[in-house]
Amino acid sequence: MVLVRDPETDMPHARGVMLGELLKRKGEEGVAVRVMLWDDETSLPFIKNKGVMGVHDEDAFAYFKHTKVICKLCPRLHHKFPTLFAHHQKTITVDARARDSISEREIMSFVGGLDLCDGRYDTERHSLFHTLNTESHCFDFYQTNIAGASLRKGGPREPWHDAHACIVGQAALDVLTNFEQRWNKQCDGSVLVPISSIPNLMHQPFPSSVSNDRNWKVQVFRSIDHVSAIHLARNLRVERSIHEAYVEAIRRAERFIYIENQYFIGGCQLWDEDRHCGCTNLIPIEIALKVVNKIRAKERFAVYILMPMWPEGVPDSEPVQDILHWTRQTMAMMYKLVGEALQESGEPGHPRDYLNFFCLANREEENKGELVPPYSPHPSTQYWNAQKHRRFMVYVHSKLMIVDDAYMLIGSANVNQRSMDGRRDTEIAIGCYQPKNGENTRNPRDILAYRMSLWYEHTGLDEEIFLEPESLACAQRMRLVGEQMWNVYAGEEVVDMEGVHLVNYPLRVTKDGAVEDLVDGGGNFPDTKSPVKGRRSNMLPPIFTT
Structure with a gap:
């Protein structure tokens, strides 16, 4: 690539x-x-x-x-399911020229959601058709959600949105240590090169004498067990520090939470159905209870959750429909708790004044000079419909949470049991903040700037109200943008979305917190026969799709 x-x-x-x-x-x-x-x-x-x-x-x-x-x-070795789970960490570690130095070297690591494989290259335009005959995608056509898709039959390609981080300092060395612990567990440790052999490597511990109010405090978290790595901290057999970090950050939140994630499943203990499916991670419950407590305290709070329209794969397939079923159960549980809290408090308002789910999508009018494929999809298929209507989702693959513009988690872990359990997929993430901004959470600089850049990418807007994401006005503004763009995306007329990709997740929430299908579209995703609410698989065990 x-x-x-x-x-x-x-x-x-x-x-x-x-x-x-x-x-x-x-x-x-x-x-x-x-x-x-x-x-x-x-x-x-x-x-x-x-x-x-x-x-x-x-x-x-x-x-x-x-x-x-x-x-x-x-x-990914497992005593019961040897082929079911994955090594899901995505890290690179290199020795690089140290900042402000000609001769010294330092350890630099990269952590996040990006895989080094096909289909990941994209820009904020998230083009569907316009780049298929350009250097960007003519040799990298990627579309895993449509059966039989290929460059010879034309777009839409699968646009990609992701988040990754570059770190230096002690945390970068911790990422290297994670690699060494995993390599020494499953590979020949004698072929690793000691970092002490790197000429001019900056001495440990890393100097903290550089006074800079943009410096960061960074901590590395993992989901992993003793089967995949040696020397786990405190002689643990299972490490779930990513889950612990998410829960702690949510409990500390004061104003708002912004999440981008490929999946959002958890809290089965409080679902209306399938309470024994094993998806017990606490993240959705903790978020819902945070909102409930803020409502009871008569304080503003807002949660914005961005995820794909559906998980990667053909939308009517068994795994995708199963995951959509778990996702709907999770959302229904959260909105039910928020709706009940509003009714108990007697406060006016709607659950979506506090909690909103979004996804990303694109629609492009035909451009002169774009690729004309030699073959066409079979009529009336999902492929044919998507090509005819010139639309498709933007695949959200990020694993990111921003709290109060003061703290950020970014890594490889999805919000589901596979990523948070520690005994399933192996994961790595970082939590970070800027201590110089600790006394002024309203001006947290770099995290705020990052969130604002993301919101600009998604909405095409840079509005002052976005500086107060906890406000009712901001929640309503984001929801209005999402509603308007969903209408553009789902309508029959091909209208270019012109770089605005944010759409409301296609469901309806009543004032008491009940979750229903949208009336328009018959409860299916546009161009498909696939139910938005999903369906429980009769073949797949929950441990596979949660």
Whole structure:
């Protein structure tokens, strides 16, 4: 895959360079390159089976064979379900030139939601059709939500929205330690290079003498167990520090919570159905109870949750419908608690004055000069409908939470049991804040700027009311934008959304907190026959899809 595709890049020497070739070149230069990939054991190279997840693990292993890059495939070992769970961490660690130094080196790490694989490259425009004959996507057509989709049949491609972080300092070293602990558990530790052998590496601990009010405090969290890593802290067999960090941050929230996540499932203890499915992570319950407590205290609070229209995959498939079912149960539980709190308090208002779910979508009018595919989809299929109406969702893959513009969590963990359990998928995340801003939470600088940039990307707006996200006016404004753009997206007429992607999640919430299907569309996603509320699978066990 090519990382740098922008014709106006500040790194012209990097344009068109393939990631694999870059790693092999660095290996030839004497750099120790160690690559640890999740071994999807459903991918079988001898029958050219790409596996359930299509992660190209076998392709990558073969590509680096007989090179100086040491690539290892690591299955997610589990005593009951050896092929069910994944190594889901996405980290890169390098030695880099230290800031404000010509000769010294420092450890730099990257953590977040981005996988180094096809389909992830995108811009804030999230184009569906216009980039299919450009350097951006002509060799990287990606669409996993439509059966049979290919560049030869044309768009829409699957636009991608994600979040990632670059860190230096002690936390960057902690990310490296996580890699070493996992490598030493499942691979040959003798091929790792001690960081003490790196010339001119900045001494530990990292200096804190640089006085800068933009410095950050960063802590690394994980979901992992003793089967996947050595030397867990406090001799733990299971580490769930990501879940603990989310719960603690929610409990400390004073004004608002903003979440972007690929999934949002949890709190089955309070669902109306399926209470014994095992999806017991507390995040949705904690958010709902935070809102309830604020209503009882007669204080403003707002929650904004951004997620995909549906989880990645063909929307009518068993796994996707099952996940949508769990998602609807989660949302219904939260709105029920908020609705009951409003009724008990006697306060005027609506549950959506406090809690709102959104997704991202795009619609493009035809452009002169765009790709004309040689083949067409079969009429009346989802593919044909999406092409005819020139619309598709933007896939939200971020794993991000911002609290009060003062604290941020960003990493690989989804809001579901697989990511939060510690015994299922392995995950890594960071929690961070700027201590210089601790006494002035109304001016928290960089986190505020990041949220505002995200909201500008999603809404095309930079409004003063966005500086007070807890306010009723802000919640109503965001909901109005979402409603207007949903009407543009779902309407019969092809109208370009012109860079505004935020749409309300397609459901109706009553004043007492009941969740219902939208009347328009028959309860299905546009261009599909797939129910928004999902359906419980008769084949898949809950441990697979929660």
